[in-house]
Amino acid sequence: MTSKIKLYTADDEYKEAAFIVSEIEKLVGGLNNLSGDNTHYDSAYGFSDIAVLFRTRAVGKALLASFKQSGIPVRFGDASSFLAEYPFHIITDVIKLYLNAQDMIALDSVLTHGLKMSKKEKQEFLSSYSEEKRFTALFGEQDFTRQGTESTVKFIFQKFISDEALDDTGLLRKETILNLAKEYGADIEQFLYKLLLDTYTDVARLKTDAVNLSTFHASKGLEFPVVFIAGAEEGITPVLRKDSDMEEERRLFYVAMTRAKDALFITHAAQRKNFNETEEKEVSRFVGEIPASLVEPVQKKQPKAEQMKLF
DSSP states (O other): OOSOEEEEEEEEHHHHHHHHHHHHHHHTTOTTSBOTTOOBTTOSOOGGGEEEEESSGGGHHHHHHHHHHHTOOEEEEOSSOGGGSTTTHHHHHHHHHHHOTTOHHHHHHIIIIISOOOHHHHHHHHHHSOHHHHHHHHHOSOOHHHHOHHHHHHHHHHHHOOGGGOOHHHHHHHHHHHHHHHTTTTOHHHHHHHHHHOTTOSGGGOOSSOEEEEEHHHHTTOOEEEEEEOOOBTTTSSOOOTTOOHHHHHHHHHHHHTTEEEEEEEEEEEEEEETTEEEEOOBOHHHHTSOGGGEEEOOOOOOOOOOOOOO
16 A cells, blocks of 8 residues: 555444545545546546455445435445345346246246245146246246347336335345346347356456455455445444354455555444444454554544624
8 A cells, every 4th residue: 555544433333424525525536526427537546446445344335325315326246146136136036047948947037036835836737837838927028138138127127126125235236137137239149148047147247347345254355446344343343242253353444444555544433323223342352452553533624613693
């Protein structure tokens, strides 16, 4: 890294998130400093050069809210192929069934998880329609190749995965899949291969211009010019449980720190809500292990004094 580690103490998790958002806006030259193709003028960094890392996914909640309000594009990576998980696996199952009407595993998944059919209902369906008619019986005259990959994925979302059924993370993952679908045009088969063969098809590894929100685990093997480590507090990093391995917790924190190539920010909150209760928090012991000569505390901005009115 070319500069000292910036350490920021926030009053609570929302002010911590506000600080991170503010610093990112400075790094990319401000949100008004973008052209239509996401070019950042007079700035060394784009959104995709920046990562915000955290030990537990719960820390990401306040961050997501602040990013949404700010308009900063984000993508979420959690070291898993979420497309293999419910409900997103239904996307690959529907496409597999479209490409191969004899894929009984995909068909069973669509009937069971997508259409919520009982065992009896599935048997009746299978006996009523031959293999070549089953897809049409389920989806009508859908021509995914003609429609293109993005329209196909939108159709599957509309039919099986409503926005109301998704939390903030799920909505980010939906954006990820749709962004990826755009890249494949009408080549739905190659899109399917990408989803099935790339075990890390998550937002942290897509090339779209967005800030990376990621757990420590998911950041392994990745590097970013600028990294923020959020939630650097006792009980979060390190996680404090009876079965906690302190050396593993220390290693994960170190891994997160070493993801930064140019600049590293470490932030923590003096208070944080936990199950609707506000808890007093202490800065992580791992921060105290960093040599003081490498750390530069960031001073909180003082609110501007209100000018006296003459009238």
